[in-house]
Amino acid sequence: xxxxTLFSIFFSxxxxxxxxxxxxxxxxxFMGVSARVETALRMGLANIFVLVLTxxxxxxxxxxxxxxxxxxxxxxxxxxxxxLVQIVEMAVKKLSPTLFRQLGIFLPLMTTNCAIxxxxxxxxxxxxxxxxxxxxAVGAGLGLTLALVLMASIRxxxxxxxxxxxxxxxGLVLIIAGIxxxxxxxxxGLL
Amino acid sequence: xxxxxMNEGLEVQDSGTPPEQESPxxxxxxxxxxxxxxxxxxxxxxxxxxLVNQHTKPIIDKYKAEQLRKAVYEVLPGAEHYDTYYLVDxxxxxxxxxxxxxxxxxxxxxxxxxxxxxxGVAVSRGESGFQDVVxxxxxxxxxxxxxxxxxxxxxKETPGLGDKIYKDKAFVDQFFAGPETPLVxxxxxxxxxxxxxxxxxxxxxxxxxTVIGIINHGLEEWKPILDQGIPQAPARSxxxxxxx
Amino acid sequence: xxxxxxxxxxIRGIWDENPVLVQMLGLCPALAVTNSVKNALAMSAATFFxxxxxxxxxxxxxxxxxxxxxxxxxxLVIATFVTLADMLLQAYAPVQHKELGAFMxxxxxxxxxxxRQEAFASKNNPFRSLLDAVGTGIGFTIALLMMGGFREILxxxxxxxxxxxxxxxxxxxxxxxxxxxxxxxxxxxxxMGYAEHRKKANxxxxxxxKTAL
Numbered sequence: 001x002x003x004x005t006l007f008s009i010f011f012s013x014x015x016x017x018x019x020x021x022x023x024x025x026x027x028x029x030f031m032g033v034s035a036r037v038e039t040a041l042r043m044g045l046a047n048i049f050v051l052v053l054t055x056x057x058x059x060x061x062x063x064x065x066x067x068x069x070x071x072x073x074x075x076x077x078x079x080x081x082x083x084l085v086q087i088v089e090m091a092v093k094k095l096s097p098t099l100f101r102q103l104g105i106f107l108p109l110m111t112t113n114c115a116i117x118x119x120x121x122x123x124x125x126x127x128x129x130x131x132x133x134x135x136x137a138v139g140a141g142l143g144l145t146l147a148l149v150l151m152a153s154i155r156x157x158x159x160x161x162x163x164x165x166x167x168x169x170x171g172l173v174l175i176i177a178g179i180x181x182x183x184x185x186x187x188x189g190l191l
Numbered sequence: 192x193x194x195x196x197m198n199e200g201l202e203v204q205d206s207g208t209p210p211e212q213e214s215p216x217x218x219x220x221x222x223x224x225x226x227x228x229x230x231x232x233x234x235x236x237x238x239x240x241x242l243v244n245q246h247t248k249p250i251i252d253k254y255k256a257e258q259l260r261k262a263v264y265e266v267l268p269g270a271e272h273y274d275t276y277y278l279v280d281x282x283x284x285x286x287x288x289x290x291x292x293x294x295x296x297x298x299x300x301x302x303x304x305x306x307x308x309x310x311g312v313a314v315s316r317g318e319s320g321f322q323d324v325v326x327x328x329x330x331x332x333x334x335x336x337x338x339x340x341x342x343x344x345x346x347k348e349t350p351g352l353g354d355k356i357y358k359d360k361a362f363v364d365q366f367f368a369g370p371e372t373p374l375v376x377x378x379x380x381x382x383x384x385x386x387x388x389x390x391x392x393x394x395x396x397x398x399x400x401t402v403i404g405i406i407n408h409g410l411e412e413w414k415p416i417l418d419q420g421i422p423q424a425p426a427r428s429x430x431x432x433x434x435x
Numbered sequence: 436x437x438x439x440x441x442x443x444x445x446i447r448g449i450w451d452e453n454p455v456l457v458q459m460l461g462l463c464p465a466l467a468v469t470n471s472v473k474n475a476l477a478m479s480a481a482t483f484f485x486x487x488x489x490x491x492x493x494x495x496x497x498x499x500x501x502x503x504x505x506x507x508x509x510x511l512v513i514a515t516f517v518t519l520a521d522m523l524l525q526a527y528a529p530v531q532h533k534e535l536g537a538f539m540x541x542x543x544x545x546x547x548x549x550x551r552q553e554a555f556a557s558k559n560n561p562f563r564s565l566l567d568a569v570g571t572g573i574g575f576t577i578a579l580l581m582m583g584g585f586r587e588i589l590x591x592x593x594x595x596x597x598x599x600x601x602x603x604x605x606x607x608x609x610x611x612x613x614x615x616x617x618x619x620x621x622x623x624x625x626x627m628g629y630a631e632h633r634k635k636a637n638x639x640x641x642x643x644x645k646t647a648l
Contacts, residue, residue, distance in 0.1 A: 171624035178617030236515040247526035
């Protein structure tokens with residue numbers, strides 16, 4: 001049982017405790033697909049979709065199956081997520097081959113995206129109900145998208161700037177992420 | 192038995208993945224073999240986990256009960272044992288309805304002295320603080336409403352500022368000094384000396400006010416229920432509860 | 436793979452192909468739980484346990500795992516060991532378990548572990564897989580301890596909770612906040628980039644000196 005309001009869950013997941021910038025979840029796509037705003041946006045949307053599906057399945061699992069065997073949680077979550085990602089991958093391939101090509105390796109890699117399993121675990125630990133879980137997933141997904149798009153737009157503007165050779169690549173991305181994370185700390189206390 | 196059932200459930204989930212995943216691949220290995228491999232692996236994994244769980248669960252449960260007991264005794268100084276009362280249909284009850292999940296019910300812990308005298312009530316409650324949910328347990332005298340203690344169970348408040356709600360002894364001690372409720376937050380040193388004032392921490396006003404808010408809201412919720420009277424616990428079950 | 440010696444299998448993961456600092460794998464735990472050395476140690480130990488057990492098991496059973504379902508099988512193996520590690524840690528080190536929180540379960544999705552299964556354990560014998568896993572585990576531990584050390588010393592003025600600079604030190608609180616994690620790793624990478632750059636520059640100079648002579 002948890003009586004946090006939906007608004008506070010949503011806002012907390014999206015900005016105050018942003019999945020990527022405050023909790024370090026979903027860093028792989030954050031580093032990998034944040035070079036172009038458009039791809040980042042699409043990746044974010046795909047993430048929201050998988051997160052919402054995960055939240056729904058995790059709720060079903062928690063309510064009807066895992067009640068008696070809580071110690072099989074991790075295994076069943078990861079199996080459900082792997083299957084979900086597989087289904088989403090097939091659906092995207094069928095419905096939008098262009099998007100499928102753009103997301104490339106990062107679509108199947110979503111299975112090992114900490115954000116998805118993280119959502120499942122946090123949702124369980126905090127005892128969120130059905131609507132709360134759904135709100136949490138949408139908030140977290142929007143937060144991921146926000147972080148991805150912000151990072152991508154910064155990287156696009158930096159593309160032609162004169163950066164010292166040693167700072168090119170991941171080091172620079174991490175330092176930008178650090179500064180973004182600092183900026184997001186300003187949202188703390190809003191709840 | 193239920194563990195057995197779960198393993199089978201898992202196998203079914205396992206087998207759901209591979210055919211979707213790989214059925215278009217070259218048919219060197221039959222679908223049956225794929226399913227069988229994962230099923231065996233799943234069963235072995237389940238078995239291993241169940242075995243280790245049987246070994247670790249008592250230790251974990253004992254530790255959790257121990258932590259809870261320590262916390263209850265800390266916020267109800269002088270308590271020697273306690274009873275857990277669940278809120279069932281608006282009134283307090285020592286037992287849960289048939290087949291109900293324990294985690295679905297709100298609860299209070301009623302503490303007793305060694306002589307069996309009711310000392311007060313402890314409530315665990317969480318609300319959004321500066322960063323994330325702050326979870327505290329606090330004890331109060333259910334007759335006068337005076338606080339007897341407060342302990343932060345879980346918080347992610349900013350290190351060095353917000354975490355003073357449990358690291359700053361001066362702040363925490365105020366809750367053990369028996370203040371009257373509802374509590375009123377005041378700026379440090381600016382109080383009028385009223386018995387229900389709590390000095391907030393400089394630089395961590397929101398975190399301090401969260402703690403005070405949790406206590407006030409908790410009292411608002413529980414005081415009317417407790418005022419209806421707490422059902423007497425049978426003497427033996429008291430001991431058993433305390434043992435756990 | 437066949438050209439490497441067992442000692443190379445072992446040493447490679449420690450520094451040259453350090454999973455965190457070079458391959459950028461397992462960033463999530465490396466950033467999230469390194470706000471103190473103790474947490475970094477607990478996370479390293481749990482990951483070490485999982486990667487060693489999984490590597491040995493996967494390489495011993497590789498003959499029975501059909502190629503088509505290998506990834507699912509690896510994840511199943513890893514998830515099992517993570518659950519075991521989770522339960523053991525909760526039973527014997529409950530305080531650390533609480534500190535690590537959800538990140539304990541998230542070891543399952545640490546790409547580093549899955550990566551070693553796919554790239555090494557599935558092709559080599561158990562002994563070499565164990566060497567490889569131990570090397571990678573040590574590399575991961577080194578990276579986490581570096582991060583944890585920097586962040587704890589600067590962020591709280593203490594190392595393993597022993598105060599280093601006395602009471603007058605004003606801790607850099609930002610270092611133990613999430614932002615500090617990103618910045619610390621960023622600066623470590625910059626320093627490594629700089630070292631690499633200097634090495635290359637020196638080589639070029641040496642080369643030129645040689646040709647000039």
